[in-house]
Structure formats: structure tokens, C-alpha cells
Amino acid sequence: MILHGYFRSTASWRVRIALGLKGLEAVQASHHLRKGDQRAPDYLALNPQGLLPAFVTDDGAVLTQSLAIIEYLDEVAPQPSLLPADAVLKAKVRAVAQVVACDIHPVQNLKVLQRLRDLGLAEEQVQAWAATTIEEGLDAVDKLLADQPGPFAFGDAPTLADICIVPQLGNARRFGVDIRWPRLAALEAACLELPAFQNAVPGQQPDAE
Amino acid sequence: MILHGYFRSTASWRVRIALGLKGLEAVQASHHLRKGDQRAPDYLALNPQGLLPAFVTDDGAVLTQSLAIIEYLDEVAPQPSLLPADAVLKAKVRAVAQVVACDIHPVQNLKVLQRLRDLGLAEEQVQAWAATTIEEGLDAVDKLLADQPGPFAFGDAPTLADICIVPQLGNARRFGVDIRWPRLAALEAACLELPAFQNAVPGQQPDAE
Structure with a gap:
């Protein structure tokens, strides 16, 4: 798993917390927001929005949007759950x-x-x-x-x-x-x-x- | 069920579609956005964000944020599903x-x-x-x-x-x-x-x- 993020990006930070709670580790690929790395062609090919984070699963699927990524993690690694059952x-x-x-x-x-x-x-x-x-x-x-x-x-x-x-x-x-x-x-x-x-x-x- | 919304609010519109796809009906309570109805004290008591929509369940629970409301509807009325299984x-x-x-x-x-x-x-x-x-x-x-x-x-x-x-x-x-x-x-x-x-x-x- 690869997490494309940036240390100060709060959306990347959310995914880092979720990975930690699940006991999962992802390779961190850093894209410097202030230098505009997120608008480089190779990153746009991964995430056409040019926003961080993007998440690459072990099967190579590319996921974007931090909440969608976190709910994905909650589904594939259900414990501990990040949402109440009710x-x-x-x-x-x-x-x-x-x-x-x-x-x-x-x-x-x-x-x-x-x-x-x-x-x-x-x-x-x-x-x-x-x-x-x-x-x-x-x-x-x-x-x-x-x-x-x-x-x-x-x-x-x-x-x-x-x-x-x-x-x-x-x-x-x-x-x-x-x-x-x-x-x-x-x-x-x-x-x-x-x-x-x-x-x-x-x-x-x-x-x- | 009550949907607090406004005809032009795109977030309310999303919930209306979801209700329709599920075959559910909610009473529509209208709050005129341009007149500022969403900032009236009685509405703020319902949704402290002062944004539309808000959704009241049959049990009186108040839900906010359109995506959260729609996923709730998808959970309590699973057919037809609004999300793929994969x-x-x-x-x-x-x-x-x-x-x-x-x-x-x-x-x-x-x-x-x-x-x-x-x-x-x-x-x-x-x-x-x-x-x-x-x-x-x-x-x-x-x-x-x-x-x-x-x-x-x-x-x-x-x-x-x-x-x-x-x-x-x-x-x-x-x-x-x-x-x-x-x-x-x-x-x-x-x-x-x-x-x-x-x-x-x-x-x-x-x-x-």
C-alpha cells in the first residue's frame, strides 16, 4: 500500500491516523504542496484532482478522497471499527x-x-x-x-x-x-x-x- | 420523516433523489436560503451549522450533512443499493x-x-x-x-x-x-x-x- 500525501496535509493526516488505528502500514510518498508537486503530470495521472491524498492498494487500485479511503480501510480491515454499528x-x-x-x-x-x-x-x-x-x-x-x-x-x-x-x-x-x-x-x-x-x-x- | 430543505439547494436535491430511489416519502419543510431562514433560531436548534438539509427520522433523530443522510437511508432501506458491493x-x-x-x-x-x-x-x-x-x-x-x-x-x-x-x-x-x-x-x-x-x-x- 502506498499513501501519497504530505506531512502538513490534514486530509493525509486523517488517513495516517486510520492506518495506525488499523495496525496497517503504507509506504509514504511525499508530494510537496507548496512547491506544487501535486500538479505534476505523474501525480495528476494518479489523481486528476491534483489534491492529496491518493492511496494505492496492494492490488494497485488508486483511491482518492480521504473519507472514501478511510471507509475503504474500515471495510477491508474491520477491527477496530471506525464507525458505530447503530x-x-x-x-x-x-x-x-x-x-x-x-x-x-x-x-x-x-x-x-x-x-x-x-x-x-x-x-x-x-x-x-x-x-x-x-x-x-x-x-x-x-x-x-x-x-x-x-x-x-x-x-x-x-x-x-x-x-x-x-x-x-x-x-x-x-x-x-x-x-x-x-x-x-x-x-x-x-x-x-x-x-x-x-x-x-x-x-x-x-x-x- | 421530515426533510428540511430548499428547492434550489443541491444538497437537499441529493436527498430528494435518494428518497425517491428508495420509494420513501418525507414531509418537505422549506427554508428560504436567500431570506436567511436557515439562520433562524429554531432551525439552528435543529442544525447548528445553519446549512440545509436536515433530516428528521420517524424516531425524531436529527441528521445533517447530505452524504451522511443518504448513507443512512441506504442502510435502513437497503434496496435498491446506492453503493456497489465491491x-x-x-x-x-x-x-x-x-x-x-x-x-x-x-x-x-x-x-x-x-x-x-x-x-x-x-x-x-x-x-x-x-x-x-x-x-x-x-x-x-x-x-x-x-x-x-x-x-x-x-x-x-x-x-x-x-x-x-x-x-x-x-x-x-x-x-x-x-x-x-x-x-x-x-x-x-x-x-x-x-x-x-x-x-x-x-x-x-x-x-x-
Whole structure:
């Protein structure tokens, strides 16, 4: 298995956590986002979106989109499960993951922020765009978790929701966002006691700068 | 079951298609996006994100995020399945759905475009932002489907991928995007032969203007 990613890419980070929780190892192929490696022809042949990550299975199938990759891993290596068995709870876990993966990350990723700069916005406006997007999204996540028991996002084991929240909190700090959600900080702390989360942080990756 | 949506919301449209394919009926509760109904306190109590759709099950559970809602419907009403049984193919279907639901729609939805206007961008820049986002995303979808048989996105039955692509094509036209992808136009035509897709189009909804 090969994970095409980048140490700081939060979407790659999610897949690294999932691999760790499953006890799986993938070769890491690094593509430097700021240098534009993800738009090189050989990478576009793998993922026409030019986004990270891409995941190559042992059979050579190429999968894209971090949530789809993680659900694939959950299907081929079912233990420990990354989703609750109950259909309603499963939908709630996926919804929280999608708040991060649909409504936060793609609206403040490198590509979108560069587009804002190209349109002539000042750097402080670009940074405020990112911070506001993150804050509004995490506010919603916090409310969606209000009636769920800890220590993780949904009870006593990490799920797809934690896998998305923890990298997003790391990204939030890079944009100077105050982590004003005690419930999210607490689930992050619970996650970071686990080797799968510890080993997936950007600073632990071979391509970390 | 209650579907809180809006006739033009592509995310609500996706859920309408899924309900139709499953032969399920939900009461439609309309929230006028341009008038800001989705930010009214009673709706925020239902969905703290202030986004459409929200879905209330017969047991009163409130679900958010269209892909999570659709996968819930696929689990509680398994026939006809909206995902292939094969794990790799299932991941590919989900990835195409996520290109639309993560990387196109949230980057050019009403809220983001208004934020661009509030930052002082000219209307033509705002429209170009939307069109470019749609074009880049559908270019990727088209390439991801290149080796998949028709007439639908993934073979001879509609899946979650078609459910996301068809509303996105409708949205593309609203932004004046030329539908330059014959494969996508063909799958849309195949879908629109089915009552579930016919009945879900914005013009057929009770709140259509």
C-alpha cells in the first residue's frame, strides 16, 4: 500500500491516523504542496484532482478522497471499527466528519487561499477567511457533540469523527485560532494518548520540515 | 420523516433523489436560503451549522450533512443499493460524490459567494470564482469516470455518484458553465429517465419560485 500525501496535509493526516488505528502500514510518498508537486503530470495521472491524498492498494487500485479511503480501510480491515454499528449514530459520526471534510477544509485549503490572494485580497483578509471558516465549522462540531459522551467524540473509542477533528485542530492552531472548545480539546487529548494519533502528527513524518 | 430543505439547494436535491430511489416519502419543510431562514433560531436548534438539509427520522433523530443522510437511508432501506458491493468500487463511488460534496459545492455555495462580495469583489469575479470551482471539479469527476461503464456513473444502476453529479450539473448551468463533458451529460440523461430523478428537480418542489 502506498499513501501519497504530505506531512502538513490534514486530509493525509486523517488517513495516517486510520492506518495506525488499523495496525496497517503504507509506504509514504511525499508530494510537496507548496512547491506544487501535486500538479505534476505523474501525480495528476494518479489523481486528476491534483489534491492529496491518493492511496494505492496492494492490488494497485488508486483511491482518492480521504473519507472514501478511510471507509475503504474500515471495510477491508474491520477491527477496530471506525464507525458505530447503530445507523443513526453512524450518520452522526459521518456528519461531524463531513463538517470538517466538506465545510471547513476545502474552503480554507492552500488552493482556495491562493485564489483569494490572486484576486488581490490582503494577507490579513486571507488569514481571517481561513480563521472564520475554521471557527464557524468547529463551533458546529462542538454543538453536534454536545449530547455525546466522551472521552472521544462519540464515546469510549475513536471514530471517523475524531480522525477528522484532531488534524483540523492542528490546522486551526496554524491559523492562530484559539481552541475555545473544551470538549474538542479534551477529545484531542484523549486521542493523543494513542500511538496511532501520536505517530500521525505532521512533525513525526519523514517529509516534515 | 421530515426533510428540511430548499428547492434550489443541491444538497437537499441529493436527498430528494435518494428518497425517491428508495420509494420513501418525507414531509418537505422549506427554508428560504436567500431570506436567511436557515439562520433562524429554531432551525439552528435543529442544525447548528445553519446549512440545509436536515433530516428528521420517524424516531425524531436529527441528521445533517447530505452524504451522511443518504448513507443512512441506504442502510435502513437497503434496496435498491446506492453503493456497489465491491470495496474498491464503493470507495470510487464515494470519492466522486465527495469531489462534488466537498470540493465543489462548499467552495461555491451561497454563503461563500456572499463572503466574497462582502470582501469587495466585483460580481463578475464572484461568478468566475463559482464557475472555475465547478469546472475544475467536474473535470476531475469526468476523468475519474473515464474507465467506468455507463449509462450511469458506475455502470447500469444509479449510485451515490449520480445523486451528487446530477444536481451539480443543474447548478453549473445556473452559473453559465458550458456542460462540456459528454460522459456527464449522458449519465444525467440516463438519470432523468427515472421518476426519482425527475421528481427531485427544483422546479417540481412545492417551494419552487
